[in-house]
Amino acid sequence: MKYAKTTIAAAALYVSSAMAHMVMNTPTPYAFATLQTAPINGDNVVFPCAQSNFDRAGIDNAVTAGSTMPLRFTGSAVHGGGSCQVSITYDDPPPKDKSKWKVLHTMIGGCPANAVGNIASQGTDANGRPDGVQCAGPNDTECVRGYEVPIPAGIKNGKATIAWTWFNKIGNREMYMNCAPVTVSGGSGDEAFMSSLPNMFVANIAGECTTVEGVLNIPNAGQSVQRDQEPSDAASGTCPKGGQLPVGDAPVPSKPASSAPAASTPAASAPAVSTPAASAPANTGGIFAPGASTTTTLVTVVVTETAAPDSPVATSPAESPVVSPPAATQAPAPSNGNGSCPAGSIPCTSPGAVVCQGTTQYGLCDINNCAVLKAVSGGTQCSDGSIGYAADYPGFAKRSLHRGLHRRRLAAAESF
Numbered sequence: 001m002k003y004a005k006t007t008i009a010a011a012a013l014y015v016s017s018a019m020a021h022m023v024m025n026t027p028t029p030y031a032f033a034t035l036q037t038a039p040i041n042g043d044n045v046v047f048p049c050a051q052s053n054f055d056r057a058g059i060d061n062a063v064t065a066g067s068t069m070p071l072r073f074t075g076s077a078v079h080g081g082g083s084c085q086v087s088i089t090y091d092d093p094p095p096k097d098k099s100k101w102k103v104l105h106t107m108i109g110g111c112p113a114n115a116v117g118n119i120a121s122q123g124t125d126a127n128g129r130p131d132g133v134q135c136a137g138p139n140d141t142e143c144v145r146g147y148e149v150p151i152p153a154g155i156k157n158g159k160a161t162i163a164w165t166w167f168n169k170i171g172n173r174e175m176y177m178n179c180a181p182v183t184v185s186g187g188s189g190d191e192a193f194m195s196s197l198p199n200m201f202v203a204n205i206a207g208e209c210t211t212v213e214g215v216l217n218i219p220n221a222g223q224s225v226q227r228d229q230e231p232s233d234a235a236s237g238t239c240p241k242g243g244q245l246p247v248g249d250a251p252v253p254s255k256p257a258s259s260a261p262a263a264s265t266p267a268a269s270a271p272a273v274s275t276p277a278a279s280a281p282a283n284t285g286g287i288f289a290p291g292a293s294t295t296t297t298l299v300t301v302v303v304t305e306t307a308a309p310d311s312p313v314a315t316s317p318a319e320s321p322v323v324s325p326p327a328a329t330q331a332p333a334p335s336n337g338n339g340s341c342p343a344g345s346i347p348c349t350s351p352g353a354v355v356c357q358g359t360t361q362y363g364l365c366d367i368n369n370c371a372v373l374k375a376v377s378g379g380t381q382c383s384d385g386s387i388g389y390a391a392d393y394p395g396f397a398k399r400s401l402h403r404g405l406h407r408r409r410l411a412a413a414e415s416f
Contacts, residue, residue, distance in 0.1 A: 022075035022112055022144075023129065024164045024178040027061035030054050033127050037075065039174035042206045047096060049163065049179035054093045056159070056181040063162070065187035066153035066366050071164065072146045076121040076132035078113035079168035081229070083216040086149050087163045087200040094161045094179055101163060101200035103222040105149045108242075109169075109215040109229025114141045117170060150224050153351075153366030154193035157184050167203065167216045173237070175204045193367060198222045201239075209239035217242030341370035356382035 021037040029035055031053040038045045046052065063069050071086065087101040095101070113119060113132070119142050121130040135143040159181065166176040201220040202208050214235030219242045233241055341347050348355045348365035355363050355371040359381040363371030 021077045022073050022166065022176065024071065024180065025074045025125075026070050026072035027063075027162055027180040027182060028059050029178050029180045030056070030059070035178065037129065039172075039176050040205050047175075047202070047205055048094045048101070048177060049161075050177050051179070054161075054179075054181070059181050061162070061180055061182040063151055063160075063182045063184045065151055065155050065157070065184060066364050066372060067151055067186070068148040069151050069162070070146065071149050073112045073144050074125050074129055074131050075144070076130050077118045078115050078132065078144065080115055080117055080170035081110050081113045081215075082167050082169040083108050083218050083231070084111035084164060084166045085201060085218060085220075087165065088155065088160050088182075089163070090156060090158060090160045092159065092161075094163070098202045099199045102194055102197035103200055103220055104151060104155075104162075104197070105224045105226065106218050106221040107147065108217060108221070108225065108227040108231055110145065111147075111166065111228070112145050113143060114145075114228065116142070119143060147226075150364065151184075152193070152197075152224070153186075153188065153364065153368075154190050155184060155187045156189050156191070156194060157187045160184055163200070165200065165202075167211055167218070169215055170213060173204045173210055173212070175202065188367065190367070203237075203239050210237045211235055211239055212237040219243070341368075342372075345370045345372045347371075354382070354385045356385065359383055 021039070023029070023032075023035050023037055025032070030049065031051060034051075034053070036045050036050045038050070040047050040050055069086075084107045085103055086105045087103050089095060089101045091100050113135075119132045122133050123131055125131050132144045133142070135145050160183070161179050162182050163177060163179045168174055168176070198220040201218045203211050212235050214232035215229045216235045217231035217233070219236075219240040221242060231242065236242065345363065346355065346357055348363070348369055348371045351365050351367050351369065353365045355365050357363070357373050361373045361375055362382040363373045365371045
C-alpha cells in the first residue's frame with residue numbers, strides 16, 4: 001500500500017501488514033462480520049455504505065431523539081485522524097442519492113484519532129480485524145476515540161440508517177463509509193425539520209470533488225459541530241471551502257464503552273458492540289460513554305450557525321461572521337410563543353443547547369423550546385451549559401466552550 005506526501009515518521013507506519021482500516025462497530029453495522037475496511041473505490045467497494053447487504057435481521061440499534069448515540073470504532077490505520085460526519089436516511093435500502101442523507105453531527109479534526117500516522121494494534125476482534133489501542137482519557141493521543149453523538153429532537157420516528165463517513169488527514173485522498181440500521185423513537189416526525197438539515201458531504205469518489213491532505217473543514221457541517229483540531233483551508237482541494245467555526249476550547253472525546261473487540265454477530269457482540277438499549281440507559285446517563293467500568297470522560301458539543309442547509313457551498317468568513325451560540329442558563333426563561341412544556345421538562349431558548357436544572361439535572365433543548373430533564377451521572381454536575389466531574393475536573397464548570405479562547409495545538413510531529 002502506498003501513500004503520497006506522508007512524513008517519514010508516518011510513512012513507516014503504513015507498511016505494517018497488521019494494520020487495518022477503521023470500521024464503525026457501534027452502532028452495529030449491517031453485515032458486521034464481513035464489513036469492508038477499504039475506502040469507497042466505485043468498483044467492489046461502492047457508495048453508499050461500502051456494501052450491498054442491508055439485512056436488518058438480528059440487529060437492533062435503538063436511537064432516541066433528543067438524546068445521544070454512542071459511536072465506536074475498530075482498527076488501527078487511522079491515517080493521522082481527519083474529519084467525520086454522522087448522517088441519517090429513511091430510504092430502504094440506503095440510497096445512492098446523497099441528497100437523501102441528512103447530516104446530524106460533524107467532527108472537524110481528530111476523528112477517529114489524534115495521531116501522527118497510524119497507531120499500534122492490540123490484538124484482533126472476533127472477526128480477525130486488528131484493533132487499535134483505545135483512548136482512556138480526553139487528552140490521549142495515538143489511540144482510537146469514541147464519541148457520544150447528539151441526536152436532534154426533531155428527527156422522524158421509524159426505521160432508518162445511520163452512516164459514519166470519514167475523510168482521512170494523511171495518505172491517499174479517500175472516503176470511508178459504514179452504515180448501521182437504527183430504529184428512532186421520541187422524535188417529532190417533522191418533515192420540515194428533516195428538510196432543513198444539510199446533505200451529506202461526499203468527496204474523493206468518481207464524479208465528486210477531491211480534497212487535499214490535512215484537516216478538512218467539511219462544508220456541509222450542519223448546526224451540531226465538534227472541533228478537535230484547527231482545519232486547513234488548503235485541505236478543501238477542489239471542494240467548496242467550509243464556513244467559520246466557533247472560537248473556543250477544542251471538545252474532548254469520550255472514552256469507548258469497552259476496549260474489548262467487537263464480536264461477529266450482534267447477539268454475540270452485545271458486551272462490546274452494545275446498542276443503546278443494552279448499554280446506554282435512557283433515564284440515568286448524562287452525555288458520557290455508556291457502560292464504562294473505569295473513569296469516563298466528557299464529550300462536548302459545539303452548536304454554531306452554518307451555511308444554508310441544502311447548499312454544499314458555505315459562505316466565506318467575510319459574508320458570514322462567527323455566530324456564537326447563546327450560553328445555557330441554570331433556569332432559562334420561556335421563549336416567545338413557547339407556551340407550556342410537558343411534565344418533566346423545562347422551557348429553554350436555544351434548540352440544541354445543554355440546559356442545566358440546578359447541578360443534578362440536565363436536558364437538551366429541542367425544537368419546541370423544551371428540554372426533557374435527566375439526571376447527570378454519579379460524581380458529575382451540570383453547570384453553565386456543560387457537564388463535568390465535580391472532583392476530577394473542579395474548574396470545568398467555568399470553562400465554557402462558548403466563551404473559551406484556548407485552542408488545542410497538534411503535536412510538533414504533525415503539520416496542517
